[in-house]
Amino acid sequence: MSITVVGSIAYDSVKTPFGSRERMLGGAATHFALAASFFDRVHVVGQVGEDFAERDLAVLATRGTDITDVRRVPGGETFFWAGEYGWDLNTRETLETRLGVFADFRPELSPAARASEVLFLANIQPSLQREVLEQCAPKFVALDSMNLWIETAHEELVEVISKVDCVILNDAELRELTRRPNLIAAARELLALGPTMVVAKQGEYGAALIAGESFFSLPAYPLEQVIDPTGAGDTFAGGLLGYLARHLSRVGEEAIRRQAMAYGTALASFNVEGFGTERMVGLTPGEIHRRVDTLRRASSFDAPALDLTLAS
Numbered sequence: 001m002s003i004t005v006v007g008s009i010a011y012d013s014v015k016t017p018f019g020s021r022e023r024m025l026g027g028a029a030t031h032f033a034l035a036a037s038f039f040d041r042v043h044v045v046g047q048v049g050e051d052f053a054e055r056d057l058a059v060l061a062t063r064g065t066d067i068t069d070v071r072r073v074p075g076g077e078t079f080f081w082a083g084e085y086g087w088d089l090n091t092r093e094t095l096e097t098r099l100g101v102f103a104d105f106r107p108e109l110s111p112a113a114r115a116s117e118v119l120f121l122a123n124i125q126p127s128l129q130r131e132v133l134e135q136c137a138p139k140f141v142a143l144d145s146m147n148l149w150i151e152t153a154h155e156e157l158v159e160v161i162s163k164v165d166c167v168i169l170n171d172a173e174l175r176e177l178t179r180r181p182n183l184i185a186a187a188r189e190l191l192a193l194g195p196t197m198v199v200a201k202q203g204e205y206g207a208a209l210i211a212g213e214s215f216f217s218l219p220a221y222p223l224e225q226v227i228d229p230t231g232a233g234d235t236f237a238g239g240l241l242g243y244l245a246r247h248l249s250r251v252g253e254e255a256i257r258r259q260a261m262a263y264g265t266a267l268a269s270f271n272v273e274g275f276g277t278e279r280m281v282g283l284t285p286g287e288i289h290r291r292v293d294t295l296r297r298a299s300s301f302d303a304p305a306l307d308l309t310l311a312s
């Protein structure tokens with residue numbers, strides 16, 4: 001069993017109210033792999049430039065992740081993203097994006113990457129997401145996207161959404177994509193296109209899962225200090241898909257989907273405790289299990305019958 005992720009591998013410069021870092025390892029595929037590698041073997045498909053450091057390749061390969069599909073382009077520059085967060089860590093400003101070798105990225109999957117049962121199409125051009133899908137036949141596919149593609153490649157995005165099992169977007173993206181202000185209505189519209197699950201990421205407020213007639217909402221892990229939210233969404237996706245990959249014959253079960261949401265949430269909480277990949281590299285399974293259990297206790301309650309008719 002294995003999981004393939006196709007997406008950006010980047011150098012990020014990030015400023016938050018708690019500090020800043022220049023050119024640290026980032027990218028959607030990187031954050032995803034560092035989380036999913038706790039559950040299954042991960043194949044990363046991406047492209048980097050000549051400037052990409054060997055030590056960063058080693059970080060990407062943490063927990064046995066296969067990096068043979070990471071192509072180094074001679075003379076090229078690695079995708080670069082710079083962003084800044086204010087006191088509201090749910091919103092960020094992109095200061096600079098330099099596509100570098102990402103501009104002519106045409107993903108080509110090796111036989112091992114094609115054979116994965118689970119595929120994550122991280123945030124890349126929808127036409128490339130479709131090309132990746134045409135190269136393989138995974139049992140479960142999830143997709144992420146962003147406002148840029150919603151605005152510039154709406155039709156292609158809707159088409160590729162109709163071919164996947166799970167859509168993972170943030171609230172604002174779901175609303176923009178469907179032009180529906182109501183989150184449930186927006187998710188239902190996407191479910192009608194073909195996917196069986198829609199996950200709405202809600203930053204520090206958690207995430208919601210809409211599947212069939214069911215709805216499940218989980219708060220974020222109650223952290224006292226968030227240092228850098230960059231990559232939280234992809235780390236969440238790595239935990240969610242990792243858990244689903246380990247329970248592939250049961251992904252249709254509501255209980256399994258809820259547990260996957262809890263693992264995604266717990267993993268994302270570690271990612272935001274440090275800059276970039278700092279916290280995820282040395283993370284241990286015990287730390288993850290403890291947070292999942294805390295989340296379970298924090299979000300469940302009894303509902304004993306209570307007579308509410310006293311006034312009548």
Ligand code: AMP
Binds near residue numbers: 008010026234235
């Ligand atoms: P997240 O915070 O989960 O949205 O992921 C942030 C990561 O996405 C950063 O590490 C960036 O390098 C990467 N990123 C930012 N902009 C783009 C883009 N236009 N395409 C692909 N990846 C991006």
